[in-house]
Amino acid sequence: MTADARRPRVFLVDDHEIFRKGVRAELSDDVDLVGEADDVEPAIELIKERLPDVVLLDLHLPGGGGHLVIEAMKAAGGDAAAVKFLALSVSDAPEDVIAVIRAGARGYVTKTISGPELIDAVLRVAEGDAVFSPRLAGFVLDAFAATPADQPVFDPELDQLTPREREVLRLIARGYTYKELARELSISTKTVETHVSAVLRKLQLSSRHQLTRWATERRLV
Amino acid sequence: MAGVAGGLARRLGWDPTVVRVVLVMVSLSGYGICVYVLAWLLIPAEGENEPVIARSLADRRGIALALAFLPALVIALLIGSVLGLTWISSLALPLLVSAGGFVLIWRNADPGEKAFLHRAAAPVTSLAQRPDGSGRSSRFLLRTLAALLLLVGGLVALFESHARRSAFRPLAGLLLIIAAIVIVFGPWWLRVARDLVVERQARARAEERAEIAARVHDSVLQTLALIQRRADQPQQVIQLARAQERELRSWLFDGDRPGAPGTQDSTFAAGIHRIQEDVEALHGVAVEVVVVGDCELDDGLRSVLAAGREAAVNAAKWSGAPELSLFGEVEQRTVSLFVRDRGRGFDPETVTEDRKGIAESIRGRMARSGGTAAIRSSPGAGTEVALTMSREPGRRPRSAVAT
16 A cells, blocks of 8 residues: 555644654655644634644643644534544643543544654544554543442443453553454454444543543542 | 931031931921921932922922912911910921922932832822722722821820820720721731732742752753763663653652652552663663552562563563563452563573573462463564452462472
8 A cells, every 4th residue: 555545634733843843754754744733723723724634633732732622623513523633642641631532532642652653643543543552541441440339320332341342452551553452352453443443432422420530530649 | 318417417527427316306306307308408419410499499289289288287286276285386387398398309309219209108108199990089088087087086085084084085095096097007008918928929939930940950951961962872862761751750740759769669550650660760671651540559469560570671681672561450359460572572382491480480479479470472573471460368379389
């Protein structure tokens, strides 16, 4: 498969000039960089105007969290709502990561990710897949951890992970790539994608009280 | 105060201290202040050609204001004579003349003197310089009136008491006077107190900023400098960057002091992060850590950590992989720890003796504490060590593996 056949149009939102420069250098061979912004407001405006395939979004911007950008796009509707987001951060704070995923980001990777891995993640998001880093898998497992007795499950469909999904997340957290994971579980990579997308959907749609409560508790710890 | 004493002394050829003492003595009679103000008006300041009065002559409003004290003087003299209080008449004349002169000085002094006066007169000016909102100015008027009433009442009560000799009257008079003073100056005091609080907060913020700057300087900037110097040794650069990242993270998110000596880890998650730190620092490989859940450590879990540390150190030393993954999970019943690398791996069937020893020491340690260890490896595909242990010590079967 040639890279040119599916060069996604990528937009970069990050307030660090040095980091943007680094990402530009790493990505420019494989994607079309159609613009960049360093804060929430300009990002919203430019993304609406240029409608990229994928937006690489920093979790922390001077004007607020990156989830504000995603929410503005969803609110705008139309083509803007179809723009896909990949969150990118050095932050460890799980509540920030969960917030951006719940807003609608298709994945989360840390900024220490290598160039080829980042390109791979961007391409996968462009194709509609979800990208889970080990760290995100850990956060999600934590958020969906066994419900205590006093916590009612509102919607079993959305509020709980299936054993298979749990297994998939565990392997990702252990450092397995999707390919290694598929081999390990004797399933196709496409099935892995399906599981991961299902987890993402649950994460975004679950009204589960615990997800928010978990985030608050984490903040307090 | 305004250099009058010094100026007079120079002109008269006396010692300035003598002039000051004389001035203070004269002031006690009331006329001294008058003399002082007049001298301030009439004698040019050092380094200036014209005295304040020369400028004042052009200031018609100032003169009008100063003259406005004349009726006040007349009223005061009248009151004094009616009540037979001679001290009022004897004080009124010099005080009101001084006040008139002071108004002229106030309006016409040079900027340096003005600034000095403003500072000295802050409590009084704060009363006069109200924001021009009509509500506020009427409130100010009300306050002044109330204060005046209280003051007069208090003074009357105080002086009347001589005749009646009751202890209550002077006390009440004093209280009224104090109340008057509080009403007039209260807002100013409040403002001063508020300014003090604001200033203290600003200082606290500045100190905090300074502390952060010092921290960043001690840690991040030093590391960046080191990284620049070792740009040709990528392994060391990565090691430095990771160590710095860890330190900064623990400071930002966990509130740990950078460089603080490590205390005994008390939880499973903390233990895993300690393994990450030590392996990264000692062996220069990146360790990716994911931990789900957490719990207190007990002897069995310490064995899990010790075995995990051994597995991580092995991977760092032998696998050749630049990165390791550590995944720890605390569930309701079990605790597991996975150590994985994508290095060269080995064939468990044909391991060399020393390798086997290491593998056995991990397995043996886990078995002795009632847990399990599974080691999977194949050449070219890396190695994974999986360690599990029950959370309930009663459910940990002790195996009979000899040490």
